[in-house]
Amino acid sequence: QVQMSQSGAEVKKPGATVRVSCSASGYTFINNDINWVRQATGQGLEWMGWMNPKSGNTGYAQRFQGRVTMTRDTSIGTAYMELSNLTPDDTGIYYCASGTIGPWGQGTQVTVTS
Amino acid sequence: SVLTQPPSTSGTPGQTVTISCSGGNSNIGTYPVNWYQHVPPAAPKLLIFTDNQRPSGVPDRFSASKSGTSASLAISGLQSDDEADYYCATWDDNLNGDWVFGGGTRLTVL
Numbered sequence: 001q002v003q004m005s006q007s008g009a010e011v012k013k014p015g016a017t018v019r020v021s022c023s024a025s026g027y028t029f030i031n032n033d034i035n036w037v038r039q040a041t042g043q044g045l046e047w048m049g050w051m052n053p054k055s056g057n058t059g060y061a062q063r064f065q066g067r068v069t070m071t072r073d074t075s076i077g078t079a080y081m082e083l084s085n086l087t088p089d090d091t092g093i094y095y096c097a098s099g100t101i102g103p104w105g106q107g108t109q110v111t112v113t114s
Numbered sequence: 115s116v117l118t119q120p121p122s123t124s125g126t127p128g129q130t131v132t133i134s135c136s137g138g139n140s141n142i143g144t145y146p147v148n149w150y151q152h153v154p155p156a157a158p159k160l161l162i163f164t165d166n167q168r169p170s171g172v173p174d175r176f177s178a179s180k181s182g183t184s185a186s187l188a189i190s191g192l193q194s195d196d197e198a199d200y201y202c203a204t205w206d207d208n209l210n211g212d213w214v215f216g217g218g219t220r221l222t223v224l
Contacts (some may be wrong), residue, residue: 035213039154044115044218045201061212093155100148100203100213101169104157 002026004096004105011111017084020108022096029077030054032099036070036081040092048094051079086112116141116209117202117216124222130190133219135202136183141214143183145205149176152199152218161200162187189221197223 007021022034036048049060051070058070069082079096093107118136125131135147149162160169162178165185178187189196202216 037158037215039152044199045150045152045158045203045215047203047213047215050213059210059212062209095157097158101160101163106157107155109155 002098002103004098004103006094006096006105006108009109009111011113012086014087014112014114016086016112017082018086018090018110019080019082020094020096020110022079022081022105024077024079024098027098029072030074032102034070034072034079035097035100036068036094037097037104038092038094040089043092048081048083053079083110086110088112115217116206116214117204119200119202119216119219121217122220122222124224125189125192126224127192127194129192130188131192131221133187133189133200133202133221135185135187135216137185137204137206138183140208141183141204141206142180142185144207147178147180147185148203149178149185149187150201150203151196152201153197154199158201192223194223197221 003025005023010018030053033050035050051058053072072079091112095107096105146164150158151161152158161176165180166178175190199218201218206214
């Protein structure tokens with residue numbers, strides 16, 4: 001069974017960087033792109049970017065360019081999303097997803113507070 | 115969002131409700147549309163892919179269509195556990211092929 005398992009909740013101060021991990025199981029990790037989507041508090045779903053696990057190629061939504069970095073470790077089938085220079089507006093739930101029709105991770109709550 | 119959905123809709127058990135998603139030639143007019151059901155904080159669930167295809171396990175009460183630059187999701191035989199947020203999603207050439215979501219529609223079952 002294909003599953004995506006994410007790291008636990010994070011509490012960060014403004015200006016800090018958060019890293020969320022997403023471990024894939026039940027399929028060959030490099031075969032599907034990984035998308036990252038977030039739901040900021042009180043907002044809708046927002047696509048942040050994608051990564052091709054085989055090549056490492058990435059594409060980021062314009063509003064996150066310069067602040068987000070997506071990487072992977074193919075040896076352990078895990079993708080990472082780093083978001084820097086956090087502000088309280090970044091508080092929300094962050095999800096990884098396998099492609100656009102594959103399963104999603106359970107979500108990671110990120111709280112930015114001083 | 116470049117994809118416009120009504121913020122909210124409602125229905126009573128057994129009714130049929132329809133949720134619209136309006137876009138343009140650079141997105142819905144060119145690319146397939148997916149629909150997701152979301153009850154935060156759980157993960158969004160794929161309801162429809164490629165305009166009108168249901169993944170296995172999704173009841174046939176959920177159906178979708180697309181015409182030109184608009185898409186719609188219909189939920190028939192409304193049930194209380196259909197209460198959720200619903201999002202359309204596709205790609206957009208004007209955003210370098212980025213994946214985009216509609217603003218979401220909150221469905222309330224009265």
